Amino acid sequence: xxxxxxxxGSCFAVNLATHLVAQGDEVLAISxxxxxxxxxxxxxxxxxxxxxxxxxxxxxxxxxxxxLDNFRPEQIINFAAxxxxxxxxxxxxxxxxxxxxxxxxLCDELRKRSWFRRFVQIGSSxxxxxxxTPAKEDAPIRPSSPYAASxxxxxxxxxxxxxxxxxxxxIAMPSNGYCEGQTLNRIMPRTIICAxxxxxxxxxxxxxxxxxxxxxxxxxxxIIKIACQGxxxxxxNAAPMQSTSIREIVATLAAMLGKHLEDVAExxxxxxxxxAQYLLDSSKLSALGWRPQVGLEDGLLRMIDWxxxxxxxxxxxxxxxxxx
Numbered sequence: 569x570x571x572x573x574x575x576x577g578s579c580f581a582v583n584l585a586t587h588l589v590a591q592g593d594e595v596l597a598i599s600x601x602x603x604x605x606x607x608x609x610x611x612x613x614x615x616x617x618x619x620x621x622x623x624x625x626x627x628x629x630x631x632x633x634x635x636l637d638n639f640r641p642e643q644i645i646n647f648a649a650x651x652x653x654x655x656x657x658x659x660x661x662x663x664x665x666x667x668x669x670x671x672x673x674l675c676d677e678l679r680k681r682s683w684f685r686r687f688v689q690i691g692s693s694x695x696x697x698x699x700x701t702p703a704k705e706d707a708p709i710r711p712s713s714p715y716a717a718s719x720x721x722x723x724x725x726x727x728x729x730x731x732x733x734x735x736x737x738x739i740a741m742p743s744n745g746y747c748e749g750q751t752l753n754r755i756m757p758r759t760i761i762c763a764x765x766x767x768x769x770x771x772x773x774x775x776x777x778x779x780x781x782x783x784x785x786x787x788x789x790x791i792i793k794i795a796c797q798g799x800x801x802x803x804x805n806a807a808p809m810q811s812t813s814i815r816e817i818v819a820t821l822a823a824m825l826g827k828h829l830e831d832v833a834e835x836x837x838x839x840x841x842x843x844a845q846y847l848l849d850s851s852k853l854s855a856l857g858w859r860p861q862v863g864l865e866d867g868l869l870r871m872i873d874w875x876x877x878x879x880x881x882x883x884x885x886x887x888x889x890x891x892x
Contacts, residue, residue, distance in 0.1 A: 571795075572596045572641035574625060574632070574674075575648030579749035580690075582609055583784035584645065584791055585618055591792075596639045598632060600624040600648075607878035608749040626670045633677050640683040643795050646671065647690050649719065656715035657840055667718035672725055679735060687726075687737040688795045693744065693780070693807065695720040698843035705741070705803040705852055712843050723803070730801035738798035740791050743807035743848050746867065747784025748874035752886035756868070759818050760875045762832045763825040765882055773838030775815030778845040780807040783862035783870075793858045807848035808860050821868055 571588050573581050576597030585595050597620045603609060619639075623631040625648050636644070649667050650656070656663045671689075678684045696703040697710030709724075711717040729735040746756050755769075762769045790806035798804055819829040850858070862870075875881050 569593045569643065570596070570639060570641045572598065572636055572639060572644045574598050574644065574646045575690075576620065577601045577604060578647050579608065579747050579751070580745055580784050580787055581645075581647045582749055583747050584788040586610055587785075587788040587792060589618055595619065596621065596635065596641060598623050598625075598635055600626075605880070605884075607874075607881055608751075610749055625674065626666055629670070629673055629677065632674070636678075637681070637683075642685045643688060644678070644684075644686070645688040645690070645791060645795065646674075649690075649692075651692075651715065653694070653713050653715045654840070656713050656718070660714035660718075663714050663718045664721070667715075668722045668725070671722050675726070675729065675735065675737075679729075679733070685736065686795065686800075687735070688791065689723065689726055689737060689739045690791070691723055691739045691741040691803065692716060692719045693741060693805070693846045693848055694843065695723065695741075696846070696848075698845055699847050700845065702807075702847045702849035703805070704849045705805055713840075727801055727803075736800050738794050738800060739803040740794045740798075741803055741805045741848065742787045742790060743780035743782045743805075743846060745782050745784055745787050746871065747787075748870060749784075750871075752881065752884060755814055755817060756821065756871050757875060757881070758886060759821045759832055760825065760872055761882055761886065763822055763827045764875070768832060768834050769818070770836040771815065771818060771833040772836050773842060774835045775813055775818055775833070776844075777838075777842050778811040778813045778847070780811045780847055781817070781864055781867070782807055782860060783867040785862050786860045789861070790853060790858050793853065793856050797856050802852075804853045804856075805848040805850045806853055806858065807850050808864070811845055811847045812864065817868075820865075821872070824868065824872060 577599035694716035794804045
């Protein structure tokens with residue numbers, strides 16, 4: 569099968585590419601950014617059938633479509649999005665431009681293509697807002713940030729054109745992900761780097777917020793299952809059964825590295841719009857045969873091994889810098 573991945577620079581897109589290549593699929597990856605440092609790409613290169621092209625979905629839609637027209641994929645899987653929740657409060661228009669307008673324009677172009685078969689949107693569990701019980705796919709949409717609102721807006725647009733214009737699409741809604749190759753501003757690599765270098769991370773709100781952490785391998789398996797077996801117009805949650813507080817994640821990683829929580833973190837005030845808990849009900853996807861296979865402890869050990877195997881990460885800039 570020929571599969572195009574948009575927003576292909578993220579660790580989850582790279583992880584998905586490894587799974588697709590391993591099962592014999594031909595992959596076209598398109599990203600606004602050049603190929604990242606080898607520590608973030610998990611050893612993939614073009615010799616394995618992984619084609620990587622640079623095109624900006626917002627400002628270079630024509631170039632993006634040129635690459636897609638040449639490749640003629642059977643599935644298009646979209647990761648492209650601005651995802652930093654805190655920065656979405658400072659740059660909301662950029663988030664709506666990227667996460668909504670650019671994708672609406674993309675879908676308008678895809679509808680004109682005779683080769684178009686299926687579009688797979690990667691959603692965000694944050695569209696459900698803070699929950700006390702696992703959210704099912706028909707739960708109320710209650711975004712708590714411009715980021716979550718922008719993700720929800722395109723999800724609703726996509727479902728509308730699926731219902732009324734026969735646009736073939738599905739939405740994969742994974743919980744909070746992590747895996748080797750993750751950007752260094754995220755909590756797991758940041759904690760590991762702080763523990764190994766003697767720095768301290770800022771633990772917003774004391775790390776009380778709870779999230780459902782799913783390894784990239786399980787996210788990739790879920791996306792493939794949804795892309796191939798999901799019903800058009802439907803949303804499919806993908807998450808573990810339990811949530812874990814950010815504080816617990818930091819404390820566990822610190823202990824694995826022979827440190828205490830206080831050695832690697834200092835408490836700061838909570839960020840604006842932080843939800844108390846993200847928790848999803850994945851029974852709909854489980855009915856298709858999907859189950860998480862990477863336990864959290866094993867996943868954390870893999871993250872530690874990844875950082876230790878790539879010592880250059882310890883001195884790289886870890887702060888996220890906003891760009892449209």
